[in-house]
Amino acid sequence: MKIAIVYTSKTGNTEELVYLIRDLFFQRNVEVKVYRVEQFQDMAIDQFDAMIVATYTWGNGEIPYEMMNLYHAFEMQNVKHVVTGVAGTGDSGYEQFCGAVDQLRDMLYVHTTLAATLKIEITPQSEDRKRCKKFVDLLLERVTQMRQ
Protein backbone atom coordinates (compact mmCIF):
# COMPACT_ATOMS: atom_id res chain seq x y z
CA MET A 1 0.00 0.00 0.00
CA LYS A 2 1.59 3.28 -1.09
CA ILE A 3 0.49 6.32 0.85
CA ALA A 4 1.88 9.86 0.85
CA ILE A 5 1.26 12.95 2.91
CA VAL A 6 1.98 16.18 1.06
CA TYR A 7 1.85 19.27 3.25
CA THR A 8 2.65 22.88 3.80
CA SER A 9 3.21 24.60 7.13
CA LYS A 10 4.40 28.09 7.92
CA THR A 11 4.75 28.07 11.69
CA GLY A 12 4.83 24.32 12.38
CA ASN A 13 1.27 23.54 13.49
CA THR A 14 0.31 21.60 10.38
CA GLU A 15 3.69 19.88 10.39
CA GLU A 16 2.95 18.64 13.91
CA LEU A 17 -0.40 17.30 12.74
CA VAL A 18 1.30 15.58 9.80
CA TYR A 19 3.75 13.74 12.03
CA LEU A 20 0.96 12.70 14.38
CA ILE A 21 -0.98 11.27 11.42
CA ARG A 22 2.16 9.51 10.17
CA ASP A 23 2.66 7.92 13.61
CA LEU A 24 -0.95 6.72 13.65
CA PHE A 25 -0.40 5.02 10.29
CA PHE A 26 2.77 3.41 11.71
CA GLN A 27 0.69 2.06 14.58
CA ARG A 28 -1.45 0.35 11.93
CA ASN A 29 1.76 -1.06 10.38
CA VAL A 30 1.44 1.21 7.37
CA GLU A 31 4.40 3.23 6.22
CA VAL A 32 3.70 6.62 4.65
CA LYS A 33 5.98 8.95 2.73
CA VAL A 34 5.96 12.57 3.86
CA TYR A 35 6.74 15.43 1.47
CA ARG A 36 6.69 19.18 1.83
CA VAL A 37 4.68 20.38 -1.15
CA GLU A 38 7.75 22.14 -2.57
CA GLN A 39 9.52 18.76 -2.65
CA PHE A 40 6.66 17.05 -4.44
CA GLN A 41 7.60 18.64 -7.73
CA ASP A 42 6.91 15.90 -10.26
CA MET A 43 3.28 15.80 -9.07
CA ALA A 44 3.19 12.04 -9.62
CA ILE A 45 -0.06 11.59 -7.71
CA ASP A 46 -0.84 8.46 -9.67
CA GLN A 47 1.99 6.44 -8.11
CA PHE A 48 0.13 6.35 -4.76
CA ASP A 49 -2.90 4.38 -3.63
CA ALA A 50 -3.75 7.22 -1.28
CA MET A 51 -2.65 10.76 -0.67
CA ILE A 52 -3.29 13.10 2.22
CA VAL A 53 -3.05 16.82 1.60
CA ALA A 54 -2.37 18.85 4.75
CA THR A 55 -2.46 22.63 4.96
CA TYR A 56 -2.93 25.72 7.07
CA THR A 57 -5.37 28.45 5.96
CA TRP A 58 -4.26 31.88 4.94
CA GLY A 59 -5.79 35.27 4.05
CA ASN A 60 -9.54 35.10 4.24
CA GLY A 61 -10.09 31.33 4.30
CA GLU A 62 -7.65 30.78 1.46
CA ILE A 63 -5.41 27.95 0.29
CA PRO A 64 -1.73 28.91 0.66
CA TYR A 65 -0.11 29.92 -2.62
CA GLU A 66 2.48 27.10 -2.51
CA MET A 67 -0.36 24.52 -2.60
CA MET A 68 -1.83 25.73 -5.87
CA ASN A 69 0.38 23.71 -8.24
CA LEU A 70 -0.69 20.54 -6.46
CA TYR A 71 -4.32 21.70 -6.51
CA HIS A 72 -4.18 22.13 -10.30
CA ALA A 73 -2.33 18.82 -10.74
CA PHE A 74 -5.28 17.02 -9.11
CA GLU A 75 -7.64 18.84 -11.45
CA MET A 76 -5.67 18.05 -14.59
CA GLN A 77 -4.58 14.45 -14.00
CA ASN A 78 -6.71 11.36 -14.25
CA VAL A 79 -6.65 10.41 -10.55
CA LYS A 80 -10.23 9.45 -9.71
CA HIS A 81 -8.97 6.09 -8.40
CA VAL A 82 -6.59 7.69 -5.88
CA VAL A 83 -8.03 7.74 -2.35
CA THR A 84 -7.54 11.11 -0.69
CA GLY A 85 -7.88 12.81 2.65
CA VAL A 86 -7.50 16.46 3.53
CA ALA A 87 -6.33 17.68 6.91
CA GLY A 88 -5.58 21.12 8.22
CA THR A 89 -5.00 23.40 11.13
CA GLY A 90 -6.67 26.77 11.48
CA ASP A 91 -7.85 29.35 13.95
CA SER A 92 -11.58 29.50 14.65
CA GLY A 93 -11.17 33.21 15.43
CA TYR A 94 -11.21 33.71 11.65
CA GLU A 95 -14.50 33.80 9.81
CA GLN A 96 -13.73 30.76 7.64
CA PHE A 97 -12.21 28.22 9.99
CA CYS A 98 -9.87 25.96 7.97
CA GLY A 99 -11.27 27.42 4.75
CA ALA A 100 -8.41 25.83 2.79
CA VAL A 101 -9.57 22.40 3.95
CA ASP A 102 -13.09 23.13 2.67
CA GLN A 103 -11.80 24.28 -0.72
CA LEU A 104 -9.47 21.31 -1.13
CA ARG A 105 -12.24 18.95 -0.02
CA ASP A 106 -14.60 20.24 -2.72
CA MET A 107 -11.98 19.82 -5.44
CA LEU A 108 -10.79 16.39 -4.22
CA TYR A 109 -14.40 15.18 -4.01
CA VAL A 110 -14.78 15.83 -7.74
CA HIS A 111 -11.40 14.59 -8.99
CA THR A 112 -10.41 11.78 -6.59
CA THR A 113 -11.96 9.24 -4.19
CA LEU A 114 -12.23 11.47 -1.13
CA ALA A 115 -12.36 9.43 2.06
CA ALA A 116 -12.03 11.84 5.00
CA THR A 117 -11.41 15.38 6.18
CA LEU A 118 -9.96 16.67 9.42
CA LYS A 119 -9.84 20.19 10.90
CA ILE A 120 -7.73 20.94 13.94
CA GLU A 121 -7.77 24.09 16.05
CA ILE A 122 -4.23 25.53 15.90
CA THR A 123 -2.27 22.45 16.91
CA PRO A 124 -3.29 18.87 17.79
CA GLN A 125 -4.16 18.32 21.45
CA SER A 126 -4.55 14.99 23.23
CA GLU A 127 -8.34 15.22 22.85
CA ASP A 128 -7.92 15.44 19.05
CA ARG A 129 -6.21 12.06 18.89
CA LYS A 130 -9.44 10.13 18.55
CA ARG A 131 -10.51 12.17 15.52
CA CYS A 132 -7.05 11.78 13.99
CA LYS A 133 -7.27 8.00 14.42
CA LYS A 134 -10.72 7.99 12.84
CA PHE A 135 -9.30 9.95 9.89
CA VAL A 136 -6.53 7.37 9.41
CA ASP A 137 -8.95 4.44 9.72
CA LEU A 138 -11.37 5.92 7.17
CA LEU A 139 -8.48 6.31 4.72
CA LEU A 140 -7.29 2.76 5.23
CA GLU A 141 -10.80 1.32 4.94
CA ARG A 142 -11.35 3.10 1.64
CA VAL A 143 -8.02 1.94 0.20
CA THR A 144 -8.90 -1.63 1.16
CA GLN A 145 -12.33 -1.28 -0.51
CA MET A 146 -10.76 0.10 -3.70
CA ARG A 147 -8.43 -2.89 -3.94
CA GLN A 148 -11.23 -5.46 -3.78
Ligand SMILES: Cc1cc2nc3c(=O)[nH]c(=O)nc-3n(C[C@H](O)[C@H](O)[C@H](O)COP(=O)(O)O)c2cc1C
Ligand atom coordinates in the same frame (compact mmCIF):
# COMPACT_ATOMS: atom_id res chain seq x y z
C1 LIG B 1 -2.56 36.27 8.15
C2 LIG B 1 -3.24 35.02 8.67
C3 LIG B 1 -4.45 34.65 8.14
C4 LIG B 1 -5.11 33.50 8.62
N1 LIG B 1 -6.35 33.18 8.12
C5 LIG B 1 -7.01 32.11 8.61
C6 LIG B 1 -8.33 31.78 8.15
O1 LIG B 1 -8.92 32.45 7.30
N2 LIG B 1 -8.93 30.68 8.68
C7 LIG B 1 -8.34 29.90 9.63
O2 LIG B 1 -8.95 28.93 10.07
N3 LIG B 1 -7.09 30.19 10.09
C8 LIG B 1 -6.41 31.27 9.61
N4 LIG B 1 -5.17 31.57 10.08
C9 LIG B 1 -4.58 30.72 11.14
C10 LIG B 1 -3.61 29.67 10.63
O3 LIG B 1 -4.15 28.88 9.59
C11 LIG B 1 -3.25 28.75 11.81
O4 LIG B 1 -2.52 29.48 12.76
C12 LIG B 1 -2.50 27.51 11.39
O5 LIG B 1 -2.44 26.61 12.48
C13 LIG B 1 -1.08 27.82 10.94
O6 LIG B 1 -0.49 26.59 10.51
P1 LIG B 1 1.06 26.36 10.36
O7 LIG B 1 1.69 26.52 11.75
O8 LIG B 1 1.17 24.99 9.86
O9 LIG B 1 1.58 27.40 9.42
C14 LIG B 1 -4.50 32.70 9.62
C15 LIG B 1 -3.25 33.09 10.12
C16 LIG B 1 -2.62 34.22 9.68
C17 LIG B 1 -1.30 34.63 10.27
